[in-house]
Amino acid sequence: MSKITGDVINVGLLKRVFQYVKPYQRIFIISVILTVLLAALAPLRPILIGYTLDHHIITGDYSGLLNMTILMLVLLVIQTGVQYSHTLLTNTLGQSAIRDLRIDVFNHITKLRLKYFDNTPIGQLITRTVSDLETIAEIFSEGLIVIIGDILMVIVIIGVMVYEDWALTLVVLLPMPLLIIATSIFQKAIKSAFQEIRTEVSNLNTYLQEHITGVSIIQYFARERQEYNKFLKINGRYRDANIRSNWYYSIFFPVVEIISAMSLGLLVWYGAKTILNNPAIKPGIITEFIMYIGMLFRPIRELADKFNTLQMGMVGAERVFKVLDTNEITDNKGTYAPELMKGNISFEKVWFAYNEENYVLKDISFEVETGKTIALVGATGAGKSSTINILNRFYEIQKGEIKVDGIKIQDYELSYLRNKIATVLQDVFLFSDTIFNNITLNNDAITMEEVIDAAKKVGAHDFIERLPGGYQYNVMERGATLSAGQAQLISFIRALVYNPAILVLDEATSSVDTETEMLIQRAIENLMKGRTSIVIAHRLSTIQKADKILVLEKGEIKEMGTHQQLLKLDGYYKKLYDLQFNSTGISTSV
Incomplete structure (x- = not known):
């Protein structure tokens, strides 16, 4: 991991940041040229004012004074234009580079395995992709280029001062060591403070994200x-x-x-003494040096602040590149993407653990033939959802093989594999967008006609049409304006329009009322036709028609068979069945 230690900037990290400047080389080159030009223009105004004072004001040459005034106005306009262009271009450069970097970060985050998000607060990632990236932008707008410009300006001004009067320059620079010491102390102190601010911003974002998302729990x-x-x-x-x-x-x-006042006092004292002792020396140079002091101390005073801006940008870059360097990305070397996936699934001696130590699935073997339905049942933590996660390659297995149509899932092109597996979860996630976009996920290949047809098959078309705007109704964040049943129906439409070969229903009816469940059951029957289906459910009434039922306990297969076969075994499944159905035949959820 790249690091910033002491006052030294990691050159390798800086080079990596500047890789994002390559597409904007022209803007960068012009910015550097303007930086040099600003440094060269800086001492001209004091020189012109000093010359005007000595050669036109004292002598009473009003014609020459007018000409010099016009010249200074022209110079002022030029400086203003150059400064405007410099500020505009450096900020454009920074924001353009950061836009590209933010795209890379977002693209990388969306490809990370779920394991990474299990261990990383979402608020922290938000900080990385927003505020930390903005500190990197300041490397260009307020950092490196501006620092170089200020240093050049100081060098040019000191050079002009030495050329005009080296003795007067030495007098003015006598307090400079004190400024260097003060700047060094300030730079170290403010760097520590900035790092603390960045840490607390991350903590604040994490806390707000978690607690605003979970505000209902807080209120409950x-x-x-x-x-x-x-x-x-x-x-x-x-x-x-x-x-x-x-x-x-x-x-x-x-x-x-x-x-700065000390330098000015020394200048006035020494300059006045020199003029009194040598009348040939004119007051114009004293006026020049008074202006030089302000121009000299301003960039030196700001250098510490800007250097810290650069360092904080590097700290932000270090954090952002740490995310980019995360290797928790699903291996996507597979290229197999046939025109047709039949959907035959086989698990062969599969072992899986989230933390590489405690296996949640142990020696799992089963097969689901094309078009058939398998149901997974068991207590919470038995490994049902883990089975679905590894089929989608959200997590990688440690031992064994998972095949679809006889091909290992690692050999499939990842996006193809996931496109062919539609998963309907218990906790439906809807984006703050229209119903249509939530169904299609902004896939332009899916038409409104296809969406309406799928909605009718699911039985959701009527309730959607009753909403203001119909399919253009905005469901707000996480589908807050819809009931759990309505959100679940939308997730079914989403699964249907993608025409998957494999359908996964993970507790898909556990959060809805009985009437909606009946509606969903009819939708499920339509959805399952011709598709290989994996159903996870606590309500055994929803899986009795499954071709095969897999009973899991602590990551192991305890029983396997049809509903009737498992009842005859008088084992774990029978106990679950008896718990859910009392003597009157009324189902209760476990």
């Missing part, structure tokens, strides 16, 4: 006051970190002003 259990108090502490740490950085600024800037 009346935890508003307790969570409010936690937020006060996190927000307080963020405030304190910002106050500390402001405190360093409040000390540093007055110190710089004092040192």
